[in-house]
Amino acid sequence: MKFLAQDQLQAFLGHLAGESRVVAPVKGDDGVVLFRPWSPGTEVELDVLLAKQSAKEFVLRQSETYLRYGYAMEGEAAAQVDDSHEAKVALEDPAERKAAQDAAVTAHAVLVVEPVNDAPAQVIFGLRPCDARGFVQMDNVFGGYGGFYFDPYYNAKREATTLVAVTCRDPRSTCFCTSVQGGPAATEGADVLLTQVEGGFAVEVVTERGETLLASADLADAGQAQVLYAETVKETAEARVDAAFDLEGVREHLRANIEDSGWHDLSMRCISCGTCTYVCPNCYCFNITDEMVEGQGERIRTWDNCFNPSYTLETSGHNPRDIKSNRFRNRFSHKFWYYPEKYDSLLCSGCGRCITHCPTRIDIREVLGVMGSERTAVSATTPATSGGEA
Amino acid sequence: MAQATDMRQAAGTTPPDAEDEVKVVGIVCNWCSYAGADGAGTARLKQEFEMRLLRVPCTGRIDPLFAIKAFEKGADGVLISGCHPGDCHYSEGNYYARRKFELLDRMLPFLGVESDRFEYTWVSASEAARWQKVVNEFVGKVKALGPREGRAL
Amino acid sequence: MSDRQAKIRELAGAALAEDRVDYFIGWKQGINSSEAIPAFVRNADEVDQLVWNPLSHHNLTAFLKRKMPDPPNARIGVCVKGCDSRTLVALLQEDLVDKERIYVVGVPCDGIIDRRRVEKEFADEVVSISFSGDTVTATTRCGDSKDFAKGDITFDHCNTCRYPNPFYADDMAADPVPEPEDRTPMWGTIEEFEALSPAEKDAKLADAFETCIRCFACIHACPVCVCWDQCVNRSRRPALVGQRVDTKENLMFQMVHMFHVAGRCPSCGACDRACPVEIPLYLLHRKMNKELYDMLGFEPGVSLDEKPAFQTFKLDDPFGEH
Numbered sequence: 001m002k003f004l005a006q007d008q009l010q011a012f013l014g015h016l017a018g019e020s021r022v023v024a025p026v027k028g029d030d031g032v033v034l035f036r037p038w039s040p041g042t043e044v045e046l047d048v049l050l051a052k053q054s055a056k057e058f059v060l061r062q063s064e065t066y067l068r069y070g071y072a073m074e075g076e077a078a079a080q081v082d083d084s085h086e087a088k089v090a091l092e093d094p095a096e097r098k099a100a101q102d103a104a105v106t107a108h109a110v111l112v113v114e115p116v117n118d119a120p121a122q123v124i125f126g127l128r129p130c131d132a133r134g135f136v137q138m139d140n141v142f143g144g145y146g147g148f149y150f151d152p153y154y155n156a157k158r159e160a161t162t163l164v165a166v167t168c169r170d171p172r173s174t175c176f177c178t179s180v181q182g183g184p185a186a187t188e189g190a191d192v193l194l195t196q197v198e199g200g201f202a203v204e205v206v207t208e209r210g211e212t213l214l215a216s217a218d219l220a221d222a223g224q225a226q227v228l229y230a231e232t233v234k235e236t237a238e239a240r241v242d243a244a245f246d247l248e249g250v251r252e253h254l255r256a257n258i259e260d261s262g263w264h265d266l267s268m269r270c271i272s273c274g275t276c277t278y279v280c281p282n283c284y285c286f287n288i289t290d291e292m293v294e295g296q297g298e299r300i301r302t303w304d305n306c307f308n309p310s311y312t313l314e315t316s317g318h319n320p321r322d323i324k325s326n327r328f329r330n331r332f333s334h335k336f337w338y339y340p341e342k343y344d345s346l347l348c349s350g351c352g353r354c355i356t357h358c359p360t361r362i363d364i365r366e367v368l369g370v371m372g373s374e375r376t377a378v379s380a381t382t383p384a385t386s387g388g389e390a
Numbered sequence: 391m392a393q394a395t396d397m398r399q400a401a402g403t404t405p406p407d408a409e410d411e412v413k414v415v416g417i418v419c420n421w422c423s424y425a426g427a428d429g430a431g432t433a434r435l436k437q438e439f440e441m442r443l444l445r446v447p448c449t450g451r452i453d454p455l456f457a458i459k460a461f462e463k464g465a466d467g468v469l470i471s472g473c474h475p476g477d478c479h480y481s482e483g484n485y486y487a488r489r490k491f492e493l494l495d496r497m498l499p500f501l502g503v504e505s506d507r508f509e510y511t512w513v514s515a516s517e518a519a520r521w522q523k524v525v526n527e528f529v530g531k532v533k534a535l536g537p538r539e540g541r542a543l
Numbered sequence: 544m545s546d547r548q549a550k551i552r553e554l555a556g557a558a559l560a561e562d563r564v565d566y567f568i569g570w571k572q573g574i575n576s577s578e579a580i581p582a583f584v585r586n587a588d589e590v591d592q593l594v595w596n597p598l599s600h601h602n603l604t605a606f607l608k609r610k611m612p613d614p615p616n617a618r619i620g621v622c623v624k625g626c627d628s629r630t631l632v633a634l635l636q637e638d639l640v641d642k643e644r645i646y647v648v649g650v651p652c653d654g655i656i657d658r659r660r661v662e663k664e665f666a667d668e669v670v671s672i673s674f675s676g677d678t679v680t681a682t683t684r685c686g687d688s689k690d691f692a693k694g695d696i697t698f699d700h701c702n703t704c705r706y707p708n709p710f711y712a713d714d715m716a717a718d719p720v721p722e723p724e725d726r727t728p729m730w731g732t733i734e735e736f737e738a739l740s741p742a743e744k745d746a747k748l749a750d751a752f753e754t755c756i757r758c759f760a761c762i763h764a765c766p767v768c769v770c771w772d773q774c775v776n777r778s779r780r781p782a783l784v785g786q787r788v789d790t791k792e793n794l795m796f797q798m799v800h801m802f803h804v805a806g807r808c809p810s811c812g813a814c815d816r817a818c819p820v821e822i823p824l825y826l827l828h829r830k831m832n833k834e835l836y837d838m839l840g841f842e843p844g845v846s847l848d849e850k851p852a853f854q855t856f857k858l859d860d861p862f863g864e865h
Contacts (some may be wrong), residue, residue, distance in 0.1 A: 028612075028750075028754075029750075030751075030821060030823075031663045031820050031821075032754070032820060034754060034820070047666040048666055049668075052819060052820055053756065053819075053820070054823075061785070062756065062757075062788045063787040063788045063789065094799070107644075109613065170667060170668075170684070170685065171572065172668045172684065173575065173668060173670055174574065174668075183842060231749075264613055265583070265585075268566075268583040268606075268613060269580065269581045269582075269583060269606075269758070271605060271611075271763040271764050271817075272763055273607075273758050273759045273760035273762070273763040273764065273817070273818075274758040274759055275756075275758040275760045275819045277832075278756045278758045279756075279819055287786070289779060289786040291782065291785055291787065300786060302786045302787065302788060302789055303756075303757075303788075305758075307759075308759075308777070309610075309771060310772060310777055323613070324610070324611075324613065325613060355574070357819040359760050359763075359764050359816070359817035359819075360580055360581050360601065361573045361574060361578065361580045363574065371796030374828075421731070453802070454802050455783060455795075455799060455802055458795065458798045458802075459783060459795065460793075462679050462791050462794070463629070475858070475863070475864070476858075482856065485856035485857075485858070485860070486853070486856050488855055488856070488860060488862070488863040489806075489839070489852060489856060489860065490800040490802075491855060491863065492838055492860075492862045492863055493802075493805060493831065493834055493835065493838065494802075494836040496837070496838070497830065497831060497834060499741070500737065500744065500827075500830050501744065501745075501748065501794075502741045502742070502743075502744035502745030502748060503741065504741050508617075510623060510863065538743045539747075540791075541745055541746065541748075541749035541790055541791075542745050542746075542748035542752055542790060542791065542794050543745065543748070543791065543794055
């Protein structure tokens with residue numbers, strides 16, 4: 001274990017920034033903490049436990065250009081497709097006009113496609129173990145099935161990214177990482193794990209990539225006291241995360257309760273925005289759009305979310321999730337039923353952002369507590385609410 | 391493009407440096423202002439070249455967002471013109487529109503766009519000379535401000 | 544305060560027991576006492592969860608708008624504060640809510656607390672907020688505690704509120720609170736922004752909208768933004784708003800919201816409070832209302848008989864004569 005003194009932090013980040021872009025949680029003028037590209041002198045905010053958004057944006061970009069395209073004229077005919085004044089005057093000569101017409105027959109526009117995939121090296125510093133774990137869960141999707149669904153855009157950025165996580169000192173009441181197989185000092189996904197101790201950070205190398213990152217940083221070894229302190233911080237944090245729900249049987253119960261009217265009750269206060277999915281370190285749904293102006297365009301990928309009324313809208317106009325409660329159900333079922341079934345892992349790392357950021361504070365723990373458990377005498381008190389609109 | 395440059399030189403309105411060129415969008419109604427602009431062209435009334443016209447059926451069709459979108463996409467000025475109040479081809483389209491444009495006119499400075507960059511006015515089909523004056527004055531004001539470089543709008 | 548809470552419970556209980564409504568929407572305590580959230584009550588014996596306190600900020604009329612009721616033809620009871628009632632009136636003016644299907648309980652309001660302002664006073668999480676007279680005490684998870692004078696942490700628009708009593712209600716939870724005699728609107732913080740130069744305004748807006756994640760919380764939390772699945776912000780064709788999430792498109796996205804609720808929006812602030820990245824949307828909407836008032840003397844949602852500003856006109860509107 002190494003030691004990084006608090007007063008060396010800026011120099012350390014500066015050192016990292018020499019090799020790659022550094023992204024860190026930074027407090028803005030409005031008091032909002034977000035992951036932002038770090039520049040020398042910027043203070044890294046680690047007292048506020050969670051940045052408003054997860055760091056996922058820096059690997060799975062909210063908007064990302066797949067390719068640029070446009071039309072170009074090809075061949076000698078290209079010169080003839082000149083609509084300038086001079087060219088038109090020249091065409092008044094019959095012979096020239098004939099030649100131009102012949103050329104026009106062979107003239108054709110070709111589609112020019114230029115793939116784009118920028119992936120500069122970057123270090124994401126100061127993310128929490130839950131955020132780091134989110135990347136592992138997305139890795140399954142974008143590189144899973146032995147590469148059958150290998151996504152070159154995600155993976156290029158993922159490979160260029162080193163994650164330096166920081167142990168949570170003061171977990172919030174909305175944190176529930178320990179209920180979803182994680183923890184405030186878990187190392188899954190992180191390349192390096194820092195733990196705040198007196199006067200600085202205890203530094204643990206987790207992966208080879210982390211080792212490479214630190215190789216040139218010239219950090220001192222941590223003393224025995226610092227190692228012990230770090231252990232205490234981790235244990236205290238672990239104890240502070242409340243047990244939220246029992247994972248046992250959740251998947252089966254979600255499947256069994258798919259048509260339960262409880263979904264209507266729980267989704268009543270949902271306003272069907274996409275905040276929970278966009279702040280989530282795991283949610284990865286996306287949309288692809290071609291945006292074109294005057295024959296030049298870009299194919300872009302943007303985040304999508306299951307609360308969007310046009311999510312899973314089919315060309316026929318049919319939408320299998322046409323009402324709010326259906327879309328609401330999808331988020332929880334995806335995280336704790338379909339995804340686990342495919343990848344034998346969970347699509348939730350327990351950061352609790354979906355709870356704190358929800359405009360109406362819908363609590364994933366409550367939803368799973370109700371729908372992820374055995375339900376008997378369902379809807380004895382609730383009117384059947386099928387056939388609703390969106 | 392080459393043709394346009396020639397004509398500009400002929401008209402003596404070539405800007406000193408193409409980089410300083412401003413882009414002005416005019417959104418006009420089919421029945422009055424577009425016809426007025428047409429009349430101005432037919433009468434060979436010299437106008438600033440920076441104006442690009444979009445024709446819509448009625449000013450009532452113009453959403454204030456059209457102007458915002460134009461600014462977002464790099465316009466340096468937006469002019470809206472239609473039939474005089476009372477003369478709308480559809481009786482009252484421009485009365486509804488007038489309220490929207492007035493609000494837009496008052497909001498744009500709040501969004502960081504100088505008030506001289508937006509104007510709404512009325513030009514009838516028979517007012518070719520007025521059209522010329524409106525265009526030249528408006529484009530002149532936008533030119534005085536120069537190209538915009540907004541980060542937000 | 545607790546009188547109003549008791550009365551809300553009583554009225555809700557009666558409406559449910561007499562089967563006048565299918566469910567009743569009020570406020571209840573959230574995860575802890577530091578926040579209130581919307582409550583949906585289906586049974587008369589569950590009304591004890593309903594609360595009323597200065598944290599009851601949600602504008603519940605958002606749950607009446609198109610595609611929100613579940614089932615769509617539900618008969619709904621709902622609580623409204625003064626500002627909420629203005630959005631309800633705006634919806635009723637345009638027949639966007641069926642008057643016959645709603646039962647409205649009006650709650651006179653003394654101002655709502657800006658919880659985020661309290662939150663920012665601590666690095667730790669605020670887990671409890673309690674009230675004693677005009678003193679508000681916030682306590683964090685570690686046990687740190689701080690007292691605030693209520694007036695210091697209420698929303699800006701509450702401090703300048705002229706309509707604390709609901710305009711439209713079937714029953715009231717209390718007698719009306721005193722209203723200011725002078726109803727001339729005050730616009731508070733926007734003047735500071737107005738005074739900036741165009742370049743400064745642009746820079747401020749750009750910084751704010753750079754962080755927008757286009758989650759639609761502002762639009763869906765807005766009681767008077769009703770297009771839902773047909774919103775032009777979602778549309779690919781016409782592509783009025785690009786799908787690319789960047790500063791300019793994000794502002795355009797908000798412009799769609801702002802201009803499309805002009806004449807209906809009374810600046811209740813629901814969009815601002817819903818924004819997960821705290822963009823000061825309220826500034827824009829308030830400025831819009833200021834200009835509407837200057838232009839037409841119009842205030843949205845203050846009279847059932849009035850038409851919204853942009854659905855009507857006067858031959859002699861005092862502008863645009865040139």
